[in-house]
Amino acid sequence: MAKGSNQKLKLMYLFKILMENTDETHSISMSDILLKLKDYGITAERKSIYNDLESLRQYGVDIVGVQRDRTYYYNVANRQFELAELKLLVDSVQSAKFLTTKKSNELIKKIEGLASKYEASKLQRQVYVTKRVKTMNESIYYNVDNIHTAIAGNRQIRFQYFQWNIKKKMELRHNGEYYRVSPWALSWDDENYYLVAYDDTEKIIKHFRVDKMLHIEITEDKREGKECFSEFDMAVYARKVFGMYSGKEERVKIHCENALAGVIIDRFGKDIIIVPDGDEHFNVNVNVVVSKQFIHWIMALGDGATIVSPQYVVDDVKEEIKRLCEQYNV
Template sequence: MPKNPNQKLKLLYLMRILLERTDDEHGLTLPEILDALGGYGVTAERKSIYDDLEMLRVYGLDVERTGHKYFIANRTFQLPELKLLVDAVQSSKFITHKKSTELIKKVESLASVHEARLLQRQVFVTNRIKTMNESIYYNVDKIHAAITAGVKISFRYFEWAVDFSEEGGPLKKQFRRNGKRYRISPWALTWDDENYYMIGFDGEADIIKHYRVDKMAEIQLTAERRDGQEHFDRFDMALYSKRVFGMFGGEEETVRLQFVNHLAGVVLDRFGKDVFLSRADDAHFNATVKVQVSPQFYSWVFGFGGEVKILSPGHVAQGLCAAAREVLALYSE
């Protein structure tokens, strides 16, 4: 009778069986291991399995025995760590539903089938906003490649717009600059407030800019060497993030704000521990920060109602008043 070719894979199948079917709480007896190997068309004697288990231990697999059962004790990732990874994937807005499902399946493969069921219970939080751009993963890869190669990229940049005049749903891509391609020197990628951003240098405007990666389309690497090195030699990503993200789109200003005392934690979370604070009175403190003055910044201030006040500059305070009047006018009827 010809020898089963799967016999040569016996050790690999044994490792797979232990990794997939055992953990601290679930083991397999020797007869169960022999039966599982039989499912792969592999026959074995009890004595050879003892030798194989020892070889796996020498290899580095933490095979342990309790009573008559063998199991994998320590793994690269423990169950609590895998739960953290699953939660991070599931809650990330920049990862689409489809890719979230694919990634979570891969994370589950790092656990036994028994622990994977516990991970699946972490997935049932489904009503979270996800990006609609499935190509973000390829975008990130291309940007990394351009950064490594030190070249510029070209791309088109879009916003989601509402258009009920066409079939296929109201959401349509609306390209900025009438679809004209951007040509930017990429220098870094950062993840802020659940969104991926590319930080790059716009040589034509001679300034640092950032772009949402999920809104970049048709990215191409160019043969042109990137520029802006002198700006990024002294670039502080943490400082840039504090000033820009969530409040982007306007001129940078040094703004003095007054907060009620219980908002100290909010200020530190937003601007970091290095922000300058001073006492205003028993109930308030002042903070001096650098921000991008924009509608997003005004919205952030609006969110605190009467608990935050812009003290200076005057034109920034007036800008907030103008924005408030504009909103109020919508309800004047």
Template structure:
């Protein structure tokens, strides 16, 4: 049998055919496989296909399953690097992530389909819906994250412009476009947003920055500073204590609530949070938080039956915030 023009690519194309056109529900006979190869300018004999299947199984980690149905023998790819259920789970995570832009979500989902057969890809397409209402609009965010990781690996400081949104929905640099210079130490995901936690040498303290609001990031030649502050820092605990990444004085705060709202506090502070019984079907927690207007707003949003009980100065500040808002509404 004369050899086809793409004969050297035979094994590569065979792998592609089997992975794209077969799965647990769809198989091909040897004759059908030979026809698919012929369409690509490749000739194949039965014995050579048997040898190729062995190479795929033993050397390439592609499981080819042989199945006898009646008088015909069928072949299909079995276990894959990602099972269909896993790909569906990953796609759902991409769809629901506010951090990933709509365009990047579409690109990633398209790439994820390469891990399944063309038949399974059609199933995935039916479930794909990317809601751009909640998606981030800063397309450069992936390069920013990569730059931050590189700086951390190289133990170098970074500089960047930090921005805010204006009424025209444009990102506008703060401080008239002046560059911020910080030592990056770690990235944290909180409430579907990515944050850089870094040391500001000029201010002499740890600060947080929304990654999607950072522009024109570059790595400097200066080594990072602030190592001692991060040396014994429990980063997981730090993120919980500074939830929502709003600045404020860190305090141990007692919050009392009805028992039917306990899941809210476990979801927010984790299963390790200490919950103690109060009276009349109520409980309280003592948590370390960054006391701020945003923290007060979170507590207020839980309803009138949730209240801060101590320390007294935090209770007073909370009441003052409520009174000021009420006075503003009544004016």
């Protein structure tokens, strides 16, 4: 058998050919396999390909051979990711605000590489990244990597934080002074990526949009706030916090119409205790971080939801209503 320059890579190229050109509904003949190998500078006999196919099967690749007329056709029947799962990954990348358009397209291209060329074309038809609202901070990947490194190394970080001004320019907050915090978790909330950290100066937990962090540096100082995070559950915490805005955590009682049961469960989970109050209403006590965002979430539910206690939260609602009336000259 003649030897091509890439002969030692024959098995790897065979795997590549099968993964790119076959799936559950598309197969390839032995003749086409030999031709495609030849394009890679590899010559082979049919018998050697049969042996290679068997080696791939033993490795765990689900290769199926089916005879049609006098020709055998081969395909990879099952892959690590099903097409529906790849579509879900593409949707997640598309909807992630914290990813730039460029980085989103790069990731989607890599996801397409997990499918055959036929399935990849189906993924391409659902790509609508260019008109999505996306971050403009290309350093997001490095930010996430630095934060994970700091968490793993039990180290504090320092960074600058910015906001957009009316001229659509980056404007550093705190006059450009560096923030110094102890990173403990990352959370994806409302299509944005947030750092959850402990501020030792103010002795509170704070949140920062990862795509608005600049020049992250890992310091030699060990993290603070261990006692706050010793039993920290990110999923439970996310249910309490609205829009990732900080505030005082409080046990709040809400009076709701029965029709809002699904809304309350979707927000706070099935572990809450719903207490019927008459035939058309119920009461529920939930732990929330009280902020204007929480108050406006309640307001958005209309007359179907009313905060009952504690009184200072009820007073905060009244003050916000008063402020809105003044703002709109009601």
